[in-house]
Amino acid sequence: MRRSRRSTRIATAGLLLGIAILFAFPLYYLVVTSLKTKAELFAAVPSLVPQALNLAPYSSVLFGRGFTGLLVNSVIVGLSATVLAVLVAFAICYPITRLPASRRLRGFVLNWAMSLRFLPPIAVVIPYFAIIRTIGLYNELPALILVYTIFNLPLAIWMLRGFLDEIPLELEQAALVDGASRWQAFRSVLLPLSRTAILAVVIIVFAFDWAEFLFAFILTATPQAQTFPVGVQGLVTQFEIIWNDMAAGGVIAIIIPLTLMLIARRHVMTGLTFGVIREK
Amino acid sequence: MNVAPSRSMTVGARVAMRTGWSRRTRQERLVYKLLLPVFGTVFVLATIPFVMAVIEALTAGSRGFVGFDNFATALSNPLLFESIKQTALYAAIALPVEILGGLGVALLVHRVVRSAALRAAIYVLAMIPIVIPQIAVGVVFRLVYQPDYGILNVLLGRTGADQLLWLSSPPLAMIATASVDIWQWTPFVYLVLFAGLQTVPSESVEAAQVDGASSWMQFRHIELPYLRPLLLLVLFFRLADVVRVFDHVYVLTGGGPGTTTQYLSLYIYRIGFQFSDLSQASALAVVVMAAMTIFYTIISRFLPADRG
Numbered sequence: 001m002r003r004s005r006r007s008t009r010i011a012t013a014g015l016l017l018g019i020a021i022l023f024a025f026p027l028y029y030l031v032v033t034s035l036k037t038k039a040e041l042f043a044a045v046p047s048l049v050p051q052a053l054n055l056a057p058y059s060s061v062l063f064g065r066g067f068t069g070l071l072v073n074s075v076i077v078g079l080s081a082t083v084l085a086v087l088v089a090f091a092i093c094y095p096i097t098r099l100p101a102s103r104r105l106r107g108f109v110l111n112w113a114m115s116l117r118f119l120p121p122i123a124v125v126i127p128y129f130a131i132i133r134t135i136g137l138y139n140e141l142p143a144l145i146l147v148y149t150i151f152n153l154p155l156a157i158w159m160l161r162g163f164l165d166e167i168p169l170e171l172e173q174a175a176l177v178d179g180a181s182r183w184q185a186f187r188s189v190l191l192p193l194s195r196t197a198i199l200a201v202v203i204i205v206f207a208f209d210w211a212e213f214l215f216a217f218i219l220t221a222t223p224q225a226q227t228f229p230v231g232v233q234g235l236v237t238q239f240e241i242i243w244n245d246m247a248a249g250g251v252i253a254i255i256i257p258l259t260l261m262l263i264a265r266r267h268v269m270t271g272l273t274f275g276v277i278r279e280k
Numbered sequence: 281m282n283v284a285p286s287r288s289m290t291v292g293a294r295v296a297m298r299t300g301w302s303r304r305t306r307q308e309r310l311v312y313k314l315l316l317p318v319f320g321t322v323f324v325l326a327t328i329p330f331v332m333a334v335i336e337a338l339t340a341g342s343r344g345f346v347g348f349d350n351f352a353t354a355l356s357n358p359l360l361f362e363s364i365k366q367t368a369l370y371a372a373i374a375l376p377v378e379i380l381g382g383l384g385v386a387l388l389v390h391r392v393v394r395s396a397a398l399r400a401a402i403y404v405l406a407m408i409p410i411v412i413p414q415i416a417v418g419v420v421f422r423l424v425y426q427p428d429y430g431i432l433n434v435l436l437g438r439t440g441a442d443q444l445l446w447l448s449s450p451p452l453a454m455i456a457t458a459s460v461d462i463w464q465w466t467p468f469v470y471l472v473l474f475a476g477l478q479t480v481p482s483e484s485v486e487a488a489q490v491d492g493a494s495s496w497m498q499f500r501h502i503e504l505p506y507l508r509p510l511l512l513l514v515l516f517f518r519l520a521d522v523v524r525v526f527d528h529v530y531v532l533t534g535g536g537p538g539t540t541t542q543y544l545s546l547y548i549y550r551i552g553f554q555f556s557d558l559s560q561a562s563a564l565a566v567v568v569m570a571a572m573t574i575f576y577t578i579i580s581r582f583l584p585a586d587r588g
Binding site: 009012013015016019020023024026027029030033045046048088091092094095096099100101102105109111112114115116117118119120121122123124126127128129130131146150153182207210211213214218229232233235236237241243246247249250253254257258261262265268269272273276277 | 307308310311312314315318319322323325326328329330332333336385388389392393402403404405407408409410411412413414415416418419420421422423424426429431434437438463467468471472475510513517520523524526527530531534544545548549552553558561562564565566568569572573575576577580583
């Protein structure tokens with residue numbers, strides 16, 4: 001009995017390890033490919049282990065192909081849209097969590113935000129494409145900032161609202177009783193207490209902005225306004241793929257959201273499930 | 281990890297009860313004063329596209345108002361139904377594997393892995409595919425499935441088996457694109473369900489084990505009731521996401537071969553931006569937005585999120 005249990009445990013551990021390797025391997029191979037030299041690319045049988053630490057594909061992508069500009073665009077769009085989305089989300093969440101908003105109003109705002117999450121980007125981008133061309137923002141960064149801000153609001157609102165609900169109302173009320181104004185109570189009590197929460201939302205929203213592809217693909221046309229994922233797409237769909245460059249582009253595209261999400265790892269699932277999963 | 285408890289009272293109601301505010305109406309006015317300007321602006325900005333899509337769908341460039349002509353054109357195109365069918369097939373391949381696979385691994389880890397450090401390591405590992413940009417996922421799997429350079433064919437070649445055209449033969453291309461979905465989203469299902477399993481009270485499980493319940497009975501009668509709302513959440517989110525599928529398919533197959541992987545989003549993209557028929561694409565956009573809004577209205581009652 002005990003023996004068979006032990007062997008089941010070993011078998012399950014083996015199974016889990018197998019699954020982990022199966023999932024990790026494609027990423028491992030991406031990194032290996034991104035380090036290959038031109039000569040290695042033409043090897044009859046691609047090698048599975050890095051032969052050398054060859055960083056040429058990275059410099060080729062960033063400087064040779066001028067992707068640094070796209071990187072800058074991604075950062076500008078990501079930072080602006082994130083700051084805007086978090087500010088707007090805070091302005092929406094404050095009255096519905098800290099003030100006596102009616103249950104119906106609160107429900108309406110939250111429901112509306114989540115219903116946005118269910119709209120496919122392709123359906124949304126078609127009318128935005130027309131609007132943005134009409135107002136002359138086609139192939140301009142502000143167009144992306146606007147669209148990203150709106151469509152990451154659901155995430156920002158639901159995350160912030162979850163965090164704010166966890167901060168006891170009594171703390172602000174104590175300040176109000178002591179004669180502070182609502183603004184002072186907000187500034188000196190709520191804001192310091194929600195600093196970590198705001199940071200988590202900023203990190204996760206930025207990671208989503210960074211990864212966005214379809215809006216940027218349709219609303220921009222030249223490297224002047226294209227974002228990094230649009231550039232990476234070009235590396236894959238061109239007629240003759242340069243494998244090491246493509247892989248290096250992929251690694252760069254991955255490394256930034258991955259690092260951010262690892263920093264905010266305790267909150268990632270909260271964000272992705274709209275607060276259903278809560279980290280203690 | 282914890283699943284948010286549903287609350288029976290709004291913060292507002294609790295505030296009012298606790299303090300017996302006499303200025304309650306003034307407080308409520310403040311809610312609207314603060315909320316309206318910002319929420320109103322965003323609401324309008326998010327609703328404009330819907331209105332614009334309707335207008336665009338009812339007109340045709342120089343011909344002006346054309347009534348429902350664009351809808352008729354859009355809905356009579358057999359390729360639309362082809363793409364809906366392919367999207368459904370994609371979902372039928374990907375979602376069961378994701379949900380059953382995620383559930384299976386969650387149960388395994390929950391029962392077998394006791395070490396907190398190991399559990400934390402699995403948590404971080406499982407998060408990795410989820411946070412990778414879709415475009416980069418496409419890049420990753422190009423390296424797996426490419427006929428001449430992809431690792432899968434290289435490995436097949438070593439075993440002496442025939443090399444396959446993963447991305448350019450009809451049934452394989454669909455399986456390849458769905459497998460990418462499975463790779464990326466099974467870990468998500470795992471994380472949600474594993475979090476759910478942590479909320480099952482250990483007393484119930486112990487009581488069942490004392491009574492000699494089998495592993496299956498323990499799952500069926502004790503754990504499953506706790507997981508049911510989360511399974512629904514995962515199912516709804518994944519269903520909505522299948523309609524959005526675009527990025528990784530665009531870089532892997534571009535919708536081909538033929539129309540095998542031309543899923544709904546790719547089809548609309550093709551109508552709007554490759555055939556430049558924005559009127560027809562707008563009609564499609566209106567139909568899809570309306571359908572998804574109805575879908576959301578129906579499922580929102582079953583979502584476990586605390587929505588009040």
